[in-house]
Each structure stands twice: as C-alpha cells, then as structure tokens.
Amino acid sequence: MSDIQSLLLHKPSGNIQTSVLLPASKSESNRALIIDALTNHQCTLQNLSEARDTQTMQRLLHSQEQTLDVIDAGTTMRFLTAYVAITNKNKILTGTARMCERPISILVDALRSLGANISYLAKEGFPPIHIKSLVYNGVNELAIRGDVSSQYISALLMIAPALPGGLKLKLTGHVGSKPYIQMTLKQMEHFGIHSQWNDNIISISSQTYKPATFWVESDWSAASYWYSIVALAEDAAIELRGLKPHSLQGDSAIAGIMEPLGVQSTFVEGGVRLTKTATVEKTSVDFTHCPDLAQTVAVICAAKNIHLTLTGIESLKIKETDRVKALQQELSKFGATLQETGKEVYEVTRIADWQPTAQPVTVETYDDHRMAMAFAPLALLQDVQIMHPQVVVKSYPRFWQDLKQAGFTITEN
Numbered sequence: 001m002s003d004i005q006s007l008l009l010h011k012p013s014g015n016i017q018t019s020v021l022l023p024a025s026k027s028e029s030n031r032a033l034i035i036d037a038l039t040n041h042q043c044t045l046q047n048l049s050e051a052r053d054t055q056t057m058q059r060l061l062h063s064q065e066q067t068l069d070v071i072d073a074g075t076t077m078r079f080l081t082a083y084v085a086i087t088n089k090n091k092i093l094t095g096t097a098r099m100c101e102r103p104i105s106i107l108v109d110a111l112r113s114l115g116a117n118i119s120y121l122a123k124e125g126f127p128p129i130h131i132k133s134l135v136y137n138g139v140n141e142l143a144i145r146g147d148v149s150s151q152y153i154s155a156l157l158m159i160a161p162a163l164p165g166g167l168k169l170k171l172t173g174h175v176g177s178k179p180y181i182q183m184t185l186k187q188m189e190h191f192g193i194h195s196q197w198n199d200n201i202i203s204i205s206s207q208t209y210k211p212a213t214f215w216v217e218s219d220w221s222a223a224s225y226w227y228s229i230v231a232l233a234e235d236a237a238i239e240l241r242g243l244k245p246h247s248l249q250g251d252s253a254i255a256g257i258m259e260p261l262g263v264q265s266t267f268v269e270g271g272v273r274l275t276k277t278a279t280v281e282k283t284s285v286d287f288t289h290c291p292d293l294a295q296t297v298a299v300i301c302a303a304k305n306i307h308l309t310l311t312g313i314e315s316l317k318i319k320e321t322d323r324v325k326a327l328q329q330e331l332s333k334f335g336a337t338l339q340e341t342g343k344e345v346y347e348v349t350r351i352a353d354w355q356p357t358a359q360p361v362t363v364e365t366y367d368d369h370r371m372a373m374a375f376a377p378l379a380l381l382q383d384v385q386i387m388h389p390q391v392v393v394k395s396y397p398r399f400w401q402d403l404k405q406a407g408f409t410i411t412e413n
C-alpha cells in the first residue's frame with residue numbers, strides 16, 4: 001500500500017448492508033499508553049488502536065534511541081514532550097516537515113515554568129525540540145491558553161499527579177476541544193486520580209496512578225465516514241461495532257449532528273446501527289469541541305446540497321494540513337464552495353447544479369488522513385480517484401479494506 005499513488009473508487013452496485021468493526025480510538029489509546037508508562041507499565045490495556053499514531057507512541061515509549069520521531073502524530077508529540085520532561089529522559093523529539101510547523105511553544109513555556117530544560121533545535125516555538133530534564137522548582141500553578149490546542153493541556157494534566165506539589169491549571173481564552181480534556185481527566189480517574197474542574201481552573205494534587213485494566217472504545221471520528229456513506233447512499237443500513245452510548249469521545253456528537261443530515265443512530269448490543277432518515281435544507285454546526293468532524297460534515301453537506309454554516313474551525317489550520325484550504329480546494333472540484341462569510345464563520349454552498357462526469361474526479365489528500373476518508377464517500381455520486389491513499393494509516397489503517405467489504409470497487413492506479 002505504501003507505494004500506491006492513487007486508488008480509483010466506484011460505488012457498490014446495490015444497497016449497502018454491512019457490519020464494520022471500527023478501529024479503536026487513537027486518542028484513548030495514546031492517553032492509556034502514557035498513563036501505563038507512568039505506572040511503570042503495570043496496567044493491562046485492551047483493544048489498543050492499530051493506528052500509526054498509537055503504534056508510534058508505543059514504539060517510542062520503549063525506544064532507547066535519543067531521537068524520537070513521532071512522524072505526524074500530534075498527540076504523540078505533545079504527550080511525549082511532557083512525559084519525557086517529567087521522567088528526565090533527555091530526548092530529542094521530531095517529526096515530519098508538517099509536524100515541525102505545528103506550534104508547541106504553549107506547552108514548552110508551561111513546562112519551562114515548572115523547571116524543564118527544553119530547547120528548540122530549528123525554529124523557535126516548533127519541533128524539533130531537545131528536552132533535557134525537569135528540575136522541580138516548586139511552581140504548582142500555571143495559566144495556559146486553551147484556544148490553540150487542548151493537547152497541551154492534556155499533556156500537562158497527565159503528568160500533574162507526579163509533580164510534588166500537583167498542578168493547578170488556569171485555562172485562558174476560548175477553550176476548544178473540551179471533550180478531549182474531559183477524556184484525559186476521565187481516563188486518569190479510571191487509574192485512581194482525582195481532579196477538579198471548576199470554571200476555567202483544573203486542579204490535581206500530587207497522587208499515584210493505580211495500575212488497572214482499560215478497554216479502548218472504537219473510534220467515533222472513524223465512525224463519521226460511515227455516517228457519510230449512509231447519508232449519501234440511495235439505500236444503506238450499516239452496523240458499527242465497538243461503540244458505546246456513553247463514550248469518552250466528544251466525536252460521538254456525530255450521531256446528533258447527522259440526524260438532521262439524514263442518518264438515524266440506534267444503539268444495539270455491541271455498537272450502533274445507522275439507517276437513513278429525512279434531511280433538512282440548511283444547518284449550522286459549531287466544531288469548536290469536535291474539530292475532527294468538520295471535514296466529514298462539510299463534504300456531506302456539499303454533496304447533499306444542504307447549506308452548512310460552520311463555526312469553530314480555526315484550529316483546522318494547524319492540523320495535519322491547513323484543512324480549511326484543503327477543503328476549499330477539493331470541494332471546488334465537486335461544484336461546492338467553503339467561504340469565510342463573517343469573522344470565523346464559514347459556509348458551504350453549491351455554486352452550480354453539479355453533474356457527475358464519466359471521468360473520475362481526482363482528490364488530493366495533503367498528507368491528511370481525514371481528507372482521504374472524508375472525500376471517499378463521494379464515490380457514491382461520482383467515481384473518484386484518491387491520491388496517496390496510504391495516509392489513512394494515521395488513524396484507520398483498514399479503511400480501504402472495510403470500504404471494499406461494504407461493496408465499493410477499489411482499484412490501484
């Protein structure tokens with residue numbers, strides 16, 4: 001798969017009836033791995049994700065090398081930065097060219113305030129970084145911006161119990177991705193750590209993690225692509241296995257978001273059953289707390305000619321690629337636009353009565369797994385050619401096999 005330039009996708013001939021065992025959540029997995037490392041690997045972790053982001057985390061936590069290459073995994077970079085500092089491991093953390101453009105100064109500044117010795121090896125504020133040690137200086141209160149990435153906050157929270165004075169974090173600005181912070185605190189609680197989150201202050205006293213068994217739920221962000229398939233297919237009923245009604249994952253919001261967009265979710269034993277329902281003509285979604293769903297929903301609305309107003313998508317610009325630009329570029333190939341119509345307000349609209357063509361439409365993926373997976377369901381309207389399809393390994397390595405099993409014809413190109 002790694003050498004394949006592109007895949008040609010053609011829709012299934014009949015109704016789509018399938019049952020999919022989704023990959024496990026890489027977010028839950030990467031938190032569980034850091035917590036396990038902080039207990040000196042005494043936990044039992046079940047159903048860890050096969051996502052490359054998680055495989056990388058696992059490999060690097062056991063690596064004896066001085067330089068740790070996180071590739072393109074944001075959580076791995078941010079969580080390891082705090083972990084390496086607190087454990088005084090003296091490592092260099094680096095990643096892909098894009099990773100070296102993703103900011104890290106908010107986390108580095110916070111760790112420096114706690115006594116960490118961290119230096120930038122190329123551009124100030126960005127990886128690669130050299131983390132030498134953390135000499136505790138008694139600081140146990142910090143203010144930290146919450147409007148850039150919640151991953152900095154999660155990284156600090158996970159090491160907070162190991163600090164002699166614990167940590168009180170005051171979150172400033174318009175805090176985004178809050179469910180990911182909740183996920184961190186809930187997973188920590190599973191391993192015996194008490195915390196308090198009142199208004200914008202999170203407090204954690206000095207405590208010891210208790211080794212435990214943790215089972216990782218399937219990935220709701222991965223589920224979103226199947227919601228898209230049900231929304232765009234003429235007829236479909238899909239069962240997604242490994243999902244729970246009370247999830248730690250904020251992206252479980254996809255069930256509510258998709259109801260007016262034509263997909264009904266019913267929890268059944270072991271997962272969720274998706275069926276088709278009526279759609280609205282117009283909707284608004286705030287992605288502040290579920291940024292990874294924005295591409296999926298934008299593509300669905302463009303395809304179904306549903307007018308979509310999006311807010312809370314500023315953080316998309318610093319993810320695997322500038323996702324706002326990438327969406328604008330690729331949606332235009334399907335007769336749709338994504339435009340900023342007000343301050344931090346965007347709209348997806350159809351510019352013309354788009355007609356399928358006999359020739360496949362080529363979709364560029366910009367080293368972003370979510371571009372590949374969000375656009376793949378458009379094969380239900382028109383043959384598509386997905387460039388660099390191996391990008392999906394970041395979160396969902398079996399994505400193309402699962403699509404084939406659902407009846408899509410997929411050929412290498």
Ligand SMILES: O=C(O)C1=C[C@@H](OP(=O)(O)O)[C@@H](O)[C@H](O)C1
Pocket residue numbers: 026027028075148149150151154176177180291292315
């Ligand atoms: O903590 C996590 O597991 C994640 C947090 C989110 O990032 P931001 O907090 O940067 O929005 C999300 O986009 C990412 O895929 C995973």
Ligand SMILES: C=C(OP(=O)(O)O)C(=O)O
Pocket residue numbers: 072073074075076292319320370395
């Ligand atoms: C943004 C993502 O991941 P990360 O920030 O962990 O690289 C993602 O998976 O969509």
